Amino acid sequence: MAILGKLDSANLNGGQKLAVKYFTVALVLFGAQILFGLLAGIQYLKPDFLFGILDFSVNRMVHINALVVWLLFGFIGSVYWMLEDESGIPVVGLGLGNLIFWIFTLAVAAVVVVYLLIQVGPGEHSTIWLVNEGREYIEAPRWADIGIVVCVLAFFYNVAATFAKGRYTGVGGVLVLDLIALFGLYLAGMFYTPNVSVDQYWWWWVIHLWVEATWEVLVGCLMAYGLMLTLGVRRKIVETWLYVEVALMFGSGILGLGHHYFWIGTPEYWFTIGGFFSALEPIPLVAMVVHSVFDAGAHKMKNTNHPALAWIIAHAFGNFFGAGVWGFMHTLPQINLYTHGTQWTASHGHLAFFGAYATLVIAFFYIALQKWRGNVWMSGGIAGAWRWKWAMILLNLGMVGMVMAMLISGYEQSQIERAIEGSTWMGYFTAQAHPWFVQGMWWRQVFGWMFAAGFVLLAWDLLTIGGREKRPALQHAELATA
Ligand code: HEM
Numbered sequence: 001m002a003i004l005g006k007l008d009s010a011n012l013n014g015g016q017k018l019a020v021k022y023f024t025v026a027l028v029l030f031g032a033q034i035l036f037g038l039l040a041g042i043q044y045l046k047p048d049f050l051f052g053i054l055d056f057s058v059n060r061m062v063h064i065n066a067l068v069v070w071l072l073f074g075f076i077g078s079v080y081w082m083l084e085d086e087s088g089i090p091v092v093g094l095g096l097g098n099l100i101f102w103i104f105t106l107a108v109a110a111v112v113v114v115y116l117l118i119q120v121g122p123g124e125h126s127t128i129w130l131v132n133e134g135r136e137y138i139e140a141p142r143w144a145d146i147g148i149v150v151c152v153l154a155f156f157y158n159v160a161a162t163f164a165k166g167r168y169t170g171v172g173g174v175l176v177l178d179l180i181a182l183f184g185l186y187l188a189g190m191f192y193t194p195n196v197s198v199d200q201y202w203w204w205w206v207i208h209l210w211v212e213a214t215w216e217v218l219v220g221c222l223m224a225y226g227l228m229l230t231l232g233v234r235r236k237i238v239e240t241w242l243y244v245e246v247a248l249m250f251g252s253g254i255l256g257l258g259h260h261y262f263w264i265g266t267p268e269y270w271f272t273i274g275g276f277f278s279a280l281e282p283i284p285l286v287a288m289v290v291h292s293v294f295d296a297g298a299h300k301m302k303n304t305n306h307p308a309l310a311w312i313i314a315h316a317f318g319n320f321f322g323a324g325v326w327g328f329m330h331t332l333p334q335i336n337l338y339t340h341g342t343q344w345t346a347s348h349g350h351l352a353f354f355g356a357y358a359t360l361v362i363a364f365f366y367i368a369l370q371k372w373r374g375n376v377w378m379s380g381g382i383a384g385a386w387r388w389k390w391a392m393i394l395l396n397l398g399m400v401g402m403v404m405a406m407l408i409s410g411y412e413q414s415q416i417e418r419a420i421e422g423s424t425w426m427g428y429f430t431a432q433a434h435p436w437f438v439q440g441m442w443w444r445q446v447f448g449w450m451f452a453a454g455f456v457l458l459a460w461d462l463l464t465i466g467g468r469e470k471r472p473a474l475q476h477a478e479l480a481t482a
């Protein structure tokens, strides 16, 4: 046990003590996400596996709901982490924040237990309230929806009141405005309409306007803070970049929503709007890469936290490739006609969620651990550095491998099911049975195990890193956040 070393909460401010609770739950849910992804992946290869016990529909649902929730926990934790640094005062309403943390966590646990216990049943009105709302990614039943709204309102109060009482930095201002939009949009996914087109129309407001607008702005704020902290970049520089990125992001991402309106029964003008604006979406992501690489170069890579900076850079590239390049590939309606809903989509979904969001939350895990250990040295020559490096290699290689495997399967589906067979029912099965599809699904599983191994190593590293470190953290003379 000695290797674990000592974690001392006395090193943390109030907001940060709460943040590490959120981070702990986030890490556990990340593990659960991977487990259920592996089960769902096995069922692609062996459809009988756990059939009637733990169905594919349930595994898939737990996999992607856990994803959304662990990222939300990671984001909330990251905001609490930086809140006192940014605002210059202790968090307002911290007691409420702590209470809400427990309510939120218990509610998530209850929802998952119900998912697992009630896997099939009639779709009645009570089902929406008690079991499952049936909207992909945010399937939580209505009681939990309302609970989530209450929890995030309390969180929003903590953040806004703290900045209002302390000081409003540029990062703080963007963050508060963004959180209003982010949580406001959740409401769009709560109202039931019996018309599937109308239902999807509003549901996309949550999913798309989260990941391609409000979440992007949120991670922009987190990245700004992370760059100031690890590299000591001047505030003026990161905030200027942030404003540019936010303007470009909203300018393209909001109407880019149209790329989900191609085939759900909405008017035809969405082809033009969706195609045009979503094609512009990679631009802010390029800006984010340039921003982080430029800053790192300008500081000659000298930084206070190697693993955190490495993950921040992974985030900049992951966001650009996963969202920007992989998104752009299928965003024009002429192409999407063939690729829609194939493994091509899943390939993009994986690389984008991992590259843009998982990476940055992991960077914050490392930022938190450094201070939790007493603000110890985490620059070159960390004891046991092989662990964070190998975790990073396995997670990234595992993800890229899965993404390429799915892309090949998706290509095959687009070609055989759509182009050759003309999207017929028969064409669907012909494509599913084709060796290229099946092999892609096998490789997805193989790389999935690699990814899982990377996660185990990451968890081990997070438990041990800095445990025996005595040297104080490197100081930037010009550390802008000081
Ligand atoms: C980090 C940001 C992003 C994330 C996390 C993300 C994630 C996803 C996910 C999970 C889906 C599948 C949704 C479903 O279940 O049907 C999807 C679909 C899609 N995404 Fe993204 N995405 C991001 C950014 C982008 C960008 C920037 C573009 C365009 C340049 C884009 C274009 C598309 C398109 C066209 C679809 C529809 C695919 C289909 O028709 O099946 N995405 N995205």
Ligand code: HEM
Pocket: 033, 034, 035, 037, 038, 039, 040, 041, 044, 060, 063, 064, 067, 345, 346, 347, 349, 350, 353, 354, 358, 444, 445, 447, 448, 449, 451, 452
């Ligand atoms: C061990 C690793 C993983 C495996 C084996 C795995 C497997 C799967 C499977 C089988 C599905 C269902 C696909 C379908 O319905 O056709 C899925 C969906 C999804 N997974 Fe994973 N997954 C893994 C890790 C991850 C990670 C790390 C992320 C994000 C950070 C992620 C994000 C998603 C998303 C967004 C979807 C929905 C995609 C869509 O609707 O197009 N997965 N995954």
Ligand SMILES: [Fe+2]
Pocket: 208, 212, 256, 257, 259, 260
């Ligand atoms: Fe989208």
